[in-house]
Amino acid sequence: MTSAATGRRRLMGAGLGAVAAALAGCSGRSGPVPRLRLATGPRGGPYHAFGRALAQAAGDGGGRLEILPLATAASVDNLRRLDEGSADLALSMADVAEDAALGRAPFTRRAPVTALARVYVNYTHLLVPAAGPVRSLTDLAGRPVAAGADGSGVQVLAGRVLGAAGLSTGPAAAGERQLGLAESAAALRSGAVDAAFWSGGVPTPALTALAAELPLRFLSLDGYADALRERYGPVYTAVTLPAGAYGLTAPVGTIGVGNYLLAREDVAASAAGELLRVLFDRRRDLLREVTAGVRLEPRFAISTGAVPLHPGAAAYYRSVYG
Template sequence: MSSARLTRRRVMGAGLGALASAMAGACTACSRNSGPARRLLLATGPEGGPYNAFGTALAQAVGASGSRLRIVPVSTSASVDNLHELDAGSVDLALAMADVAEDAALGREPFARPTAVTALARVYVNYTHLLAPSDGPVRSVGDLAGRPVAAGAAGSGVQVVAGRVLREAGLGDGPSPARERQLGLAESARALREGAVDALFWSGGVPTPALTALSRGLGLRFVPLDGYVGPLRERYGPVYTAVTIPAGAYGLAEPVGTLGVANYLLARTDVPQAAVRELLTVVFDRWGDLLREVTAGARLEPRFAISTGRVPLHGGAVAYYRSVYG
C-alpha cells in the first residue's frame, strides 16, 4: 500500500467503534479530568489481525482510564505501510516490526531516506512461521525453489522478513526463485488449504488463532528457520533473535526453532511528551489486557520495553521510564 494520506472514510471505518468505546469509558472520568481531549491516530494492521486487536484494546484501555487522550486505531497493511503513514503525518502513532522500524530510521530499503521515527516501547515478540502441508514436498526453505509461497501482504512486515529469508536461501532471484505471492494471513491460509501455494510465511504471536484453525483441518509441517538467525543478524543486526515455537502449540509434538522479531509501539517526534507519558502509564497498567489477544504468555517489562535498538526512544518515553523506574 502506498503512503498516501489516510482518507476520512478509512479512519472512521477503522476507528469509530474503538473511539466510541473509548469515549464511553472516559465519560465516567469527566469530573476527574476536565482538560481538553487529544486525539491520536494509531496505525495498526488489517482488521482481524494482531496489530488491530492490540490497537483496539489500547483505545479501550485509554478510554476507560480517565486520560485526556483518545486513541483511534486505523486499519492498514501493517509495518511498512504504518511507517510511511507516520512519515507522511497521516497518523501520530504506529505499530511495526523492529526490522522495518530500523529500516525506516536508517533509510534502508524499502525506505528511500531516513524517517524521523521514535519508539515508545518494545511491546512483544513475533515468531516467524513457515508452514507447509505435512504431506507436501516442502521440508526446508530450499524446497521452495520454483514453488508458489504466500509471503505476506504488500506493505507488511511479513513480506520483509519472508523476502530476507528467501534471499538468504538463494531463492530471491536466480534460475529458480520462489514464486512469492503477496497475500494477507486469511488469504494465505485459504490459498494453502486450497493448494494454490505450497507454503506460507507469517510473523505473529503464538498461537495465532487463524493458524490454529488451519491446523485443525489440514496436517501442517512447521519448517525450522533458526538456521537463518545468524546470517540475518550479521546483515541486519540484532533485530533478529532465535526463538522457539513450543511443543503443544498448534498440536506440535516437538518444539520448532525459528526467527523472532520484536514489535515496537512508535510515535512521530512531534507528539507531545505529556501525551506519551499518559499513554505509557496506561500501557504498563494494562499490559495484560493489551497482550491477551495477541500472544500467549507475553509480559511487558521495562528492561525489555526500552530495548529498541537503533530506533531512539521518544523524549516522553525517556521521561516516563526515568520517573517510574529511575
C-alpha cells in the first residue's frame, strides 16, 4: 500500500473528531464568508465553465462560501498557482496533479496540494480531418500537430503519448505546436496542422461544432495506455469514445485521465466540506454536458492516487457516507 493510500485510510478511519466538528459547524458560521480563489482554465474552455458553474452553485447555497474563478492556462499553471499561494483551489488532470504532489517534471519540487474529489474522467481525443492521409498515431511522423496550450495538462499528455509512439525526438518527431482548443480547431480547419490533441469530457461542445462543419476521424490511442501506466503510474486507463459522439459510427478506444478538484493544505476544513456539499448536491447540473466519464460518487471521488485527501474532504466523506 502506498503512503498516500495509507494516509487516506487513516484520515477516513480515525482521528477526525476535530475536523468533523469544524465541518459540522460550517452551517452555523457567524464570521466572514470564506472566499476561495479557484484556478480553472482559459475563458471559453470547459474548466473555466465548470468553475463558473461551481461558483454560481456555491452562491446559491445560502452565502456560506464564495468562490472566485480565475482564468488560467489550465492544469500545470493551476498547480503552480496553488504552490505559490495565488490560488486556493484548482482543477487539474490527475497526471499533472500527481506530478506536482511527487515533485516530478514539469515541477521541480513537491507542491502543498491535497485533493477534494476526483470529479470525472477526461477522454483523450486525437482528431484529424477524415479526408486527410493520417489514419494512425504513427502517421504523424514529421507532421504538424496541435498539442495543447502551454501550461495545460493536454500539453503534458500529448507529449507523453507522442513519446510512447517514438514521435517526440529524432527525424520522426511530430511538430508539436502549443495551441489551445479554439486555436487547434481553427488550425485543423485551415490545414495548418494535420492533427489535434484534446483531453476533456464527452462530448466537448467545441469539437461537436467542429465535427458539424469538418468531417473528422478520431484515432485510436488505447494501445498506448499500458506504456503510459508503466512509466507514469495508474492515472492512465483505457476508455472508449462512444458511438454517436461527434457523429462516430463505432466506438474508438483511447486514454482516460481523471480530473481532480484540488486545494492548498491550508484551506479551512469547514470550507472544504461546504464546497464538497455544494459539489455533490449540484453534481447533475454541474456535469450535465458530460455524457461519458461521469462517475461522481464517493468511492470514485476519493480515488486520488498519490495526491492525499484534504482533511476537510476526508471529514466530509466520513460524516456523510460513514
